[in-house]
Amino acid sequence: MRIVGLTGGISSGKSTVSNLFKAHGIPIVDADLVARDVVEKGTGGWKKVVSAFGEDILLPNGDIDRQKLGRIVFSVPGKRKLLNQLLAPYISFGIFWKIVKLWMKGYKVIVLDIPLLFEAKMDRWTKPTIVVWVDPETQLQRLIARDGQSEDDARNRINAQMALDLKRDKADIVIDNTGSLDDLNERFQEVLTEVTKPLSWIEFLFSRQGALSTLVIFTVGAITCRKFYNNGV
Numbered sequence: 001m002r003i004v005g006l007t008g009g010i011s012s013g014k015s016t017v018s019n020l021f022k023a024h025g026i027p028i029v030d031a032d033l034v035a036r037d038v039v040e041k042g043t044g045g046w047k048k049v050v051s052a053f054g055e056d057i058l059l060p061n062g063d064i065d066r067q068k069l070g071r072i073v074f075s076v077p078g079k080r081k082l083l084n085q086l087l088a089p090y091i092s093f094g095i096f097w098k099i100v101k102l103w104m105k106g107y108k109v110i111v112l113d114i115p116l117l118f119e120a121k122m123d124r125w126t127k128p129t130i131v132v133w134v135d136p137e138t139q140l141q142r143l144i145a146r147d148g149q150s151e152d153d154a155r156n157r158i159n160a161q162m163a164l165d166l167k168r169d170k171a172d173i174v175i176d177n178t179g180s181l182d183d184l185n186e187r188f189q190e191v192l193t194e195v196t197k198p199l200s201w202i203e204f205l206f207s208r209q210g211a212l213s214t215l216v217i218f219t220v221g222a223i224t225c226r227k228f229y230n231n232g233v
């Protein structure tokens with residue numbers, strides 16, 4: 001199985017590229033969706049968050065008030081790190097479980113869409129790793145246009161992240177999304193060809209088909225050896 005990593009900076013176009021993969025039938029494991037699932041009411045993640053941040057962060061129906069929690073973690077020093085530490089094991093397991101389910105379905109190529117791929121060191125598990133890069137001015141303008149924020153707020157959000165140039169340096173494949181959507185589509189076709197090329201032997205062994213073939217070969221080998229052994233004795 002080939003596990004492709006997809007990341008970028010805020011408003012660099014990661015979701016746009018993720019949607020292109022989806023449209024071409026490649027399954028996506030979306031870390032943001034997993035992060036949402038792990039704080040669903042009554043789950044282990046929900047309990048951890050409530051015990052650390054108090055029942056004040058709950059809505060009347062018991063769901064976590066995301067906006068309130070967001071305000072706390074971005075304004076009180078240390079709280080963001082605490083939240084990340086509390087939820088990291090649940091998110092990692094959630095991602096792992098989604099990969100297992102896709103593996104069982106027999107997918108050969110999947111994409112992990114993870115904003116903090118490098119920060120969480122999850123790029124250890126992905127090959128190739130794709131970074132959607134954009135020049136800083138275009139990134140700022142797209143963020144302002146998408147989220148309707150002031151220029152200062154948009155700059156602060158960009159500056160709070162790992163520098164996009166640093167992510168670009170760590171990438172196996174860079175998608176430069178500074179141009180138009182047509183340019184992006186054109187580059188995407190090249191990347192799609194690259195990520196869907198035939199699996200290497202190692203990738204094949206880690207695919208469901210590879211694991212089953214290995215199992216069949218070992219079973220047939222063991223039965224044959226036993227027959228020879230029994231005939232010889």
Ligand code: ADP
Pocket residue numbers: 008009010011012013014015016017142143145146177178179180181182184
């Ligand atoms: P991210 O997921 O990285 O935060 P998005 O995919 O949401 O970024 O893209 C940010 C914004 O820029 C969105 O409004 C999207 O429609 C727009 N966008 C993305 N790529 C392009 C492009 N090549 N040309 C014009 N707009 C784009």
